Amino acid sequence: MSRKKPTGNRSSNARSTGWSVCKWLWVVTAVLVGVLAVALGVLAVCEDCRHRVFAACMTHVVVPQLEKLHRPLKDQLLGDDSLSHPLFSGELLELGPGSGTNFKYMTNSPFLRWHGAEPNDHFRESLLASATEAGLEPATEASVRENLLALSGEAAMEEYARQGKQFDVILCTLVLCSVPDPAALLKQVHDRLVPGGRFFFFEHVGAPEESTLAMIQRFMEPLWQLLGDGCHISRDTARLVNQAGFEEVELRTVHLSELALTPHHILGVATKQMID
Numbered sequence: 001m002s003r004k005k006p007t008g009n010r011s012s013n014a015r016s017t018g019w020s021v022c023k024w025l026w027v028v029t030a031v032l033v034g035v036l037a038v039a040l041g042v043l044a045v046c047e048d049c050r051h052r053v054f055a056a057c058m059t060h061v062v063v064p065q066l067e068k069l070h071r072p073l074k075d076q077l078l079g080d081d082s083l084s085h086p087l088f089s090g091e092l093l094e095l096g097p098g099s100g101t102n103f104k105y106m107t108n109s110p111f112l113r114w115h116g117a118e119p120n121d122h123f124r125e126s127l128l129a130s131a132t133e134a135g136l137e138p139a140t141e142a143s144v145r146e147n148l149l150a151l152s153g154e155a156a157m158e159e160y161a162r163q164g165k166q167f168d169v170i171l172c173t174l175v176l177c178s179v180p181d182p183a184a185l186l187k188q189v190h191d192r193l194v195p196g197g198r199f200f201f202f203e204h205v206g207a208p209e210e211s212t213l214a215m216i217q218r219f220m221e222p223l224w225q226l227l228g229d230g231c232h233i234s235r236d237t238a239r240l241v242n243q244a245g246f247e248e249v250e251l252r253t254v255h256l257s258e259l260a261l262t263p264h265h266i267l268g269v270a271t272k273q274m275i276d
Helices: 008-045 047-078 121-133 138-146 153-163 182-192 212-227 237-242
Strands: 089-095 111-117 167-173 193-204 248-255 264-271
Touching: 047 121, 047 167, 047 193, 047 264, 089 153, 089 182, 111 138, 111 153, 121 138, 153 182, 167 182, 182 193, 182 237, 193 237, 237 248, 237 264
Parallel strands: 089 111, 089 167, 167 193
Antiparallel strands: 193 264, 248 264
């Protein structure tokens, strides 16, 4: 006669094992959440930590990937008919140059003198390396080393105003999203251009006001500002550029579907009136 094997112990052991796994999952999850909370807390209170992490992530992870998407658009904005044109010359101010991704557009400009304002000093090493790797004219590369200010755009503009300095071209790419008062900075940009000077810009902007994505952006913005060193993802930068007092604004809107949270971008050139 066959005897039934006892199953009670097995089912009890299975329940016990499953409960142990669940407990460990909860423990691991709690530890990860705790570590994330501590990391976010450190970033919130330590500005230098935030700048250091942001510069490292942008230089080595984010920018190389973004450049693959942005390059065709920046080529249209900063290509042969603008900054890298052989006849281009004069004083150029770049706001927030970061790791120096725009130097490749300045290689054919023998009379270009570069100035830059980058408040995050942790970008300096990679920026200077990019200037060397880009193959700039010797005088232009020297101007990068001489004229890089560790100041925010607003502070730099105030310094240039005290000096009475103006520029033939002012350039910023993915910068207006992170300044505290973009309208005020754009007014300073207008004032620091020579008559007939040009302002080149390429920026991500907020989704249409009533869209679902706009609501998601507003919800995510506080966390995004912390992780993105002050970056706002819901700004209507196109309106701000159009209201900054330029005589002419050539502006295009583009949609990069690969960037789920920030697909909307603008690029263009704003020109100051020839005679004030």
